[in-house]
Amino acid sequence: MxxxxxxxxxxxxxxxxxxxxxxxxxxxxxxxxxxxxxxSENVLQKQIDSAVENALYEARMAEALRESREDFAQGRFYSSRADLLAAVERKRAQHD
The missing domain is CATH 3.40.1620 (YefM-like fold)
Structure with a gap:
């Protein structure tokens, strides 16, 4: 309290x-x-920093959701876990 x-x-x-x-x-x-x-000024700064961090997090989450909806609309999704893991392995192989 x-x-x-x-x-x-x-x-x-x-x-x-x-x-x-x-x-x-x-x-x-x-x-x-x-x-x-x-x-105190320190408490105020912590409150400001926390508010900024929360706002940035919300913005990143909104962007990720927008991108995921766009990906789904464009057919860029995986139907199973196995398909997803195979895609990850292909991507790793490209970077090696």
């Missing part, structure tokens, strides 16, 4: 909130509702 503090805690519990913010996102509420997030 992520740490959640009322905005008044920023005054009364600064040290505790800063320590938590060094390793994770701390949520700050006002009038019982989510209002702010507090984190």
């Amino acid at each position: 992520p740490p959640i503090y009322p905005s008044t805690a920023l005054k009364n519990q600064q040290r505790e909130i800063k320590q938590l913010a060094d390793t994770q996102i701390v949520y700050i509420t006002e009038n019982g509702r989510g209002k702010y997030v507090f984190m």
